[in-house]
Amino acid sequence: MCSSKIRASLKRLRLHVLLGRNYSSLPGLIGNDIKSLHSIINPPIAKIRNIGIMAHIDAGKTTTTERILYYSGYTRSLGDVDDGDTVTDFMTQERERGITIQSAAVTFDWKGYRINLIDTPGHVDFTLEVERCLRVLDGAVAVFDASAGVEAQTLTVWRQADKHKIPRICFLNKMDKIGASFNYAVESIREKLKAKPLLLQLPIGEGKTFKGVVDVVSKEKLLWNPNSDDGKDFERKPLLEMSDPELLKEITEARNALIEQVADLDDEFADLVLGEFSENFDLLPAEKLQTAVHRVTLAQTAVPVLCGSALKNKGVQPLLDAITMYLPSPEERNYEFLQWYKGDLCALAFKVLHDKQRGPLVFMRIYSGMIKPQLAIHNINGNCTERISRLLLPFADQHVEIPSLTAGNIALTVGLKHTATGDTIVSSKSSALAACRRAEREGEKKHRQNSEAERLLLAGVEIPEPVFFCTIEPPSMAKQPDLDHALKCLQREDPSLKVKLDPDSGQTILCGMGELHIEIIHDRIKREYGLETYLGPLQVAYRETILNSVRATDTLDRTLGDRRHLVTVELEAKSLETSSLLPVIEYAASVAEDLSRASREAVENGLHSACLQDVMYWVRDCYKPTFSNVVARTIAWIPNSRCSNYFTFIGNSSRYLHNYDFCLCLKMPTKGVMRSFTVFKEQGVISSWTVLGLVGIKALKKADKQILEPLMNLEVTVTRDYLSPVLADLAQRRGNIQEIQTRQDNKVIIGFVPLAEIMGYSTVLRTLTSGSATFALELSNYQAMNPQDQSTLLSQRSGLF
Numbered sequence: 155m156c157s158s159k160i161r162a163s164l165k166r167l168r169l170h171v172l173l174g175r176n177y178s179s180l181p182g183l184i185g186n187d188i189k190s191l192h193s194i195i196n197p198p199i200a201k202i203r204n205i206g207i208m209a210h211i212d213a214g215k216t217t218t219t220e221r222i223l224y225y226s227g228y229t230r231s232l233g234d235v236d237d238g239d240t241v242t243d244f245m246t247q248e249r250e251r252g253i254t255i256q257s258a259a260v261t262f263d264w265k266g267y268r269i270n271l272i273d274t275p276g277h278v279d280f281t282l283e284v285e286r287c288l289r290v291l292d293g294a295v296a297v298f299d300a301s302a303g304v305e306a307q308t309l310t311v312w313r314q315a316d317k318h319k320i321p322r323i324c325f326l327n328k329m330d331k332i333g334a335s336f337n338y339a340v341e342s343i344r345e346k347l348k349a350k351p352l353l354l355q356l357p358i359g360e361g362k363t364f365k366g367v368v369d370v371v372s373k374e375k376l377l378w379n380p381n382s383d384d385g386k387d388f389e390r391k392p393l394l395e396m397s398d399p400e401l402l403k404e405i406t407e408a409r410n411a412l413i414e415q416v417a418d419l420d421d422e423f424a425d426l427v428l429g430e431f432s433e434n435f436d437l438l439p440a441e442k443l444q445t446a447v448h449r450v451t452l453a454q455t456a457v458p459v460l461c462g463s464a465l466k467n468k469g470v471q472p473l474l475d476a477i478t479m480y481l482p483s484p485e486e487r488n489y490e491f492l493q494w495y496k497g498d499l500c501a502l503a504f505k506v507l508h509d510k511q512r513g514p515l516v517f518m519r520i521y522s523g524m525i526k527p528q529l530a531i532h533n534i535n536g537n538c539t540e541r542i543s544r545l546l547l548p549f550a551d552q553h554v555e556i557p558s559l560t561a562g563n564i565a566l567t568v569g570l571k572h573t574a575t576g577d578t579i580v581s582s583k584s585s586a587l588a589a590c591r592r593a594e595r596e597g598e599k600k601h602r603q604n605s606e607a608e609r610l611l612l613a614g615v616e617i618p619e620p621v622f623f624c625t626i627e628p629p630s631m632a633k634q635p636d637l638d639h640a641l642k643c644l645q646r647e648d649p650s651l652k653v654k655l656d657p658d659s660g661q662t663i664l665c666g667m668g669e670l671h672i673e674i675i676h677d678r679i680k681r682e683y684g685l686e687t688y689l690g691p692l693q694v695a696y697r698e699t700i701l702n703s704v705r706a707t708d709t710l711d712r713t714l715g716d717r718r719h720l721v722t723v724e725l726e727a728k729s730l731e732t733s734s735l736l737p738v739i740e741y742a743a744s745v746a747e748d749l750s751r752a753s754r755e756a757v758e759n760g761l762h763s764a765c766l767q768d769v770m771y772w773v774r775d776c777y778k779p780t781f782s783n784v785v786a787r788t789i790a791w792i793p794n795s796r797c798s799n800y801f802t803f804i805g806n807s808s809r810y811l812h813n814y815d816f817c818l819c820l821k822m823p824t825k826g827v828m829r830s831f832t833v834f835k836e837q838g839v840i841s842s843w844t845v846l847g848l849v850g851i852k853a854l855k856k857a858d859k860q861i862l863e864p865l866m867n868l869e870v871t872v873t874r875d876y877l878s879p880v881l882a883d884l885a886q887r888r889g890n891i892q893e894i895q896t897r898q899d900n901k902v903i904i905g906f907v908p909l910a911e912i913m914g915y916s917t918v919l920r921t922l923t924s925g926s927a928t929f930a931l932e933l934s935n936y937q938a939m940n941p942q943d944q945s946t947l948l949s950q951r952s953g954l955f
């Protein structure tokens with residue numbers, strides 16, 4: 155159907171459809187009435203698949219996505235990352251750099267199923283994007299480069315998927331590539347990911363001879379027509395004794411092994427196999443095996459493995475079939491919080507984009523209930539109510555306006571000005587309270603300790619600490635407000651970007667996850683906000699911890715309005731064994747029972763936000779303190795007469811009993827940062843507990859300190875010829891090589907290297923190896939610097955050399 159016809163049809167339905175280049179019709183949207191449109195837009199929940207594609211950088215996620223969109227009929231031509239015209243990589247930088255930076259949600263249909271697909275980035279600087287997307291998915295496809303098997307970043311995303319309990323299938327891509335090895339890749343899945351691969355397909359040929367695949371479940375071979383330039387033309391033929399005796403024998407053995415493997419993992423299937431089909435597995439219908447594989451995939455006791463070559467257009471249609479067949483529908487996932495909402499709206503905002511014309515666009519996963527345009531929604535995190543003006547179906551950077559969207563779907567809303575990434579959305583405050591009461595009644599013990607809001611919040615994304623920072627300056631002072639606005643918008647989209655203001659120099663400081671991250675932000679400010687900004691040199695975010703226990707005391711005596719606020723803080727910082735990043739707050743026995751929930755929340759909010767923020771004082775001093783292994787003991791008193799509305803008497807020192815009504819002990823075993831704690835801000839009792847921050851810094855100054863530096867996991871894949879120069883270079887960079895593996899014809903160097911030593915490494919490695927090597931970096935941990943390196947760093951930072 156030509157695009158003018160589509161527009162005419164959609165107009166009849168009072169739909170506003172934006173169709174861009176490359177986009178064909180939206181099958182199913184062209185109906186005679188809203189009813190048929192509704193059933194297409196809101197398919198039965200059992201027919202919905204919310205899927206992500208995850209992998210190591212360059213494994214072929216974007217190429218695979220493009221093929222998927224093409225075969226499902228949503229694009230008319232095949233996009234190519236190498237030509238820079240893919241659909242999901244729609245940001246200019248992505249097209250230019252050939253990498254996926256921001257995940258784009260794409261909705262399409264395949265054989266009666268609605269697939270919402272999120273293309274996730276593979277670069278380590280954007281792992282937060284991956285994590286954010288995984289949270290809203292019901293299943294994922296892990297794409298591997300079949301010549302490399304499991305690579306560093308694959309491990310990271312696999313772990314993230316484990317954390318969110320996402321059922322997966324594996325797609326061994328690049329089977330056409332020289333060096334591709336199905337067996338090697340499967341073995342690496344078994345060994346490195348500790349997963350049980352279910353071989354649902356075997357390749358026909360490898361590398362240059364790769365022609366197609368054999369479906370082990372149905373014993374059919376799928377061969378792609380070598381003359382077809384888009385891979386649409388392929389034939390599915392049953393394997394026959396006459397024509398393929400050898401292959402048939404091999405596949406029969408593989409099928410029997412698969413049946414045994416699945417029977418070991420699934421009791422229901424085991425009963426079936428051992429009963430009816432024990433004599434002859436050949437008689438077992440393919441559907442029975444598929445249903446059992448679906449159950450096993452859902453239980454995450456094994457992962458189905460398929461293979462193909464997205465670039466050569468082979469194997470993608472069976473992958474789509476496998477997505478609908480083996481990955482779960484939203485109703486098959488066990489989201490415990492759904493029972494509290496009883497069908498009322500519950501959604502999670504997982505991505506915010508800023509559109510120049512339409513303002514903030516919020517991507518939402520709807521878990522229960524329905525979203526409509528003009529609907530007022532309540533944001534639990536922001537504790538605010540706002541209205542959705544329009545509802546869109548996401549179609550990469552094109553969007554179709556729709557009248558409603560039900561549970562299980564991914565929606566794109568317009569009009570929400572305050573909603574940020576990670577917020578939980580419900581229909582109203584009273585609905586949230588009702589859900590909360592139900593949660594309480596259900597006796598959710600683990601939630602019982604939490605506040606009302608916390609109990610209802612959907613799992614939060616862990617925002618990693620930035621490892622790099624640099625100053626950013628507008629072209630002129632007059633442009634500073636524009637820069638502030640741009641950074642505010644970018645932060646709502648990307649919570650891993652942190653922006654600070656140096657109180658002394660007044661400079662804006664950007665903190666990010668890596669060189670590429672900061673570079674991309676810089677680029678986006680220029681392109682999307684028209685601001686030519688200047689970046690200062692990139693600096694590594696060091697941390698600091700203390701080595702001994704110290705005490706400090708301070709007093710704040712201030713009159714605010716007609717109230718006198720007197721706070722005495724006694725703080726003790728000492729070593730404590732913990733790996734926690736956020737402060738674990740423990741109250742002294744005397745306060746634990748009597749401190750009101752509101753006071754606790756204020757204390758916790760204050761401490762958490764204080765620890766999440768950076769301290770410019772330390773940044774200026776070139777490193778920031780880390781309370782790893784620190785306990786802060788804080789005792790504060792507030793005059794009884796002034797604050798009786800807020801605090802009941804809690805005392806642990808008879809000396810103060812007659813004067814004060816509040817005593818608080820805080821433990822801070824954290825890697826966070828102590829600063830001005832606005833602990834009681836929310837209650838309006840004391841506007842700023844600066845004194846607590848000051849006393850923290852006072853204590854820290856007294857302590858013996860140790861600087862910690864970010865240490866990266868490094869994996870370099872290099873051909874044998876270049877191994878020596880790369881190793882020699884790493885030795886100069888204080889690299890610690892753990893292992894050198896052999897992967898096909900390549901050597902893989904695995905080790906650790908301090909982040910400070912690896913800045914700009916891509917250029918160096920390219921020069922050293924004539925562009926033949928690749929590398930992956932991931933933050934491992936923070937390690938103590940040796941005294942010599944520490945004093946060199948301090949001298950450099952203080953300008954001594």
Ligand SMILES: Nc1nc2c(ncn2[C@@H]2O[C@H](COP(=O)(O)OP(=O)(O)OP(=O)(O)O)[C@@H](O)[C@H]2O)c(=O)[nH]1
Pocket residue numbers: 209210211212213214215216217218235236252253254255274275276277327328329330331462463464465466
């Ligand atoms: N030989 C071969 N090359 C492929 C195949 N699939 C993708 N490629 C190439 O691999 C490179 C990376 O492909 P992408 O699709 O951009 O990979 P990606 O995983 O999306 O990359 P990021 O988004 O940057 O993480 C491109 O040069 C592709 O042409 C394949 O099946 N075979």
